[in-house]
Amino acid sequence: MKVLCVAEKPSIAKSISQILSGGQFTTSNTNSPYIKNYEFDYPQTNSTFTVTCVSGHLTSQDFYETHRKWNSCDAFELFDAPVETFIAKDKKAIEQNLKVQARRADVLMIWTDCDREGEHIGLEIVRVCREVKRNIIVKRARFSAIIAQQIHRAAQHPVELDRAQADAVEARMILDLKVGAAFTRMQTQTLQSRVGQLAEGGVISYGPCQFPTLGFIVQRYNRVKDFRPETFWFIYLAVSRLTSSQGNEDTAFNWRRGHCFDVEVAVALYEMVLENPRARVTKVTNKSTRKWKPLPLTTVELQKAGSRLLGLAPKKVLDVAEKLYQQGFVSYPRTETDQYDPQFDFMTLIHKQTVDPAWGGFATGLEQGNFNTPRKGKNNDKAHPPIHPTAHAGNLAGEEKRVYEFITRRFLACCSKDAEGWQTTVDIVCGGEDFYATGLVVLEKNYLEVYPYDKWTGHVIPEFAEGEEFDPSVCELREGQTSRPNYLTEADLVTLMDKNGIGTDATIAQHIQTIIDRDYVIERMEGATKYLIPSTLGVGLIEGYNQIGLDKSVSKPQLRRETERRMVQVCERAVTKNDMLHQSIDQYKEMFIIAKREFNKVVTVCNSISVIGIVLNCTC
């Protein structure tokens, strides 16, 4: 029996070939430079296997010619316009290869990633293959990690493609196209005369991910803009005392009440303390404490760290990681998984790092007994392990070197032990008010030795004994002010998007880049930190939608969440694909009508929605 296996991308095709063939396979080229076909016998099922792949989605969607041109129709018509599915030009060679291989095969086995998108890509593959072989038997290999045992199991016990998941994806594709195109054309056509200079291409784009992303940035911008500092008061208490190591040192005690915004109350409490200023130690607590080592590395975490620690934009980090992956230095960089498979081979990978001049010694230590199983996070995409180094890279430079170093140190840290310390808390009472001081001694740095990105500094405090009394050397009523919140950083934004389900691990960085390219957002450096600030146009769009009562729907994450929820319903077969599509489209149609009417007022009677009028530089 001849079995044609098709994976989602070249790396998986190669991995499963190596596993299933035991390393004995022949390789042949195709007309696509990235795609190879692997052939071998698989006696376990009496078959000859050909393994190949696609490169993500095979097909694209667009309107037909009648609606494709911007002036061919009213933008509103796009909601009901038919959509064409076709194989993009750059995917033709892949399609051709599939057809040639399908003609020779009895069975088509789908090996795409085991997620919704993978199920849809599987269906795209099936459709192409059936064009040349209508009765080909279709199977789906289901695996949760690229590990020998699981891959063999998947090959020997295939299941069926999940049509409902593919349907959910198809509905989302059509929805996003229609909504994106309709709103983008409408916004551009109604507002462009009011916007001074437009970015390259002259488009005021709308997208169901772009706008909530911009919304986060504007929301924070408003908080910063509206911030008014508030004065507060607190009692500061300190005592000078001899420590074992540093000589005489002031130990500051924190007021249990934190701080107080009412000056009269603060003064009254302070006077009580002054009347009876002798302090008494009520409790001394000593306990061991630890700083947890980091979780296994996901794409989102890599992007956050890249931005925060390496000063690289999320998109840049992903590009660099992709390059390292192409060179074979790190594992697949797009993963949601923050837990390692129990059978994961840590020791081989750790051994490869022992030759490194900087962290080789640490890796050796792990080999010689310091190894500790990594922590387990809550996420598993069932396709890729956490990001880890796959080979030692000694000759990298610049950004590649820094990203590789981070990934490797993170991996070694995960395989190490938590840092251990000793924490002391001294509780005192003074004039009827409670205060406390804490001290920390770091006993074992463990993972911190190889992971300088985390800081945990010890602070030794002198000895205090329960019941002892002393006179504080400083007792003052001090004044402070609440501080202005910061603008959003890229790392903050990635976190917000991830939490709210805006975009995916592979697309979050792109969405941020898009709203920068569209001139909705400006990057501003303050020291080493990059902040994201909305442009006049960006604020105007979000405030404009807020002003006309569409804020919940357009600039906030709720609507994308509803789309997501409906997709899950389709997957669970509670709702059909068409029902989902129509529910969502009706919702957007309603908003479209309101938005178009109000946006037109910006141009004609500006005052009715002053915010858009002002920020879009309307002159009336």
Added chain:
DNA sequence: GCAAGGTC
């Protein structure tokens, strides 16, 4: 000239 999702 429009989207978001895969991927190289």
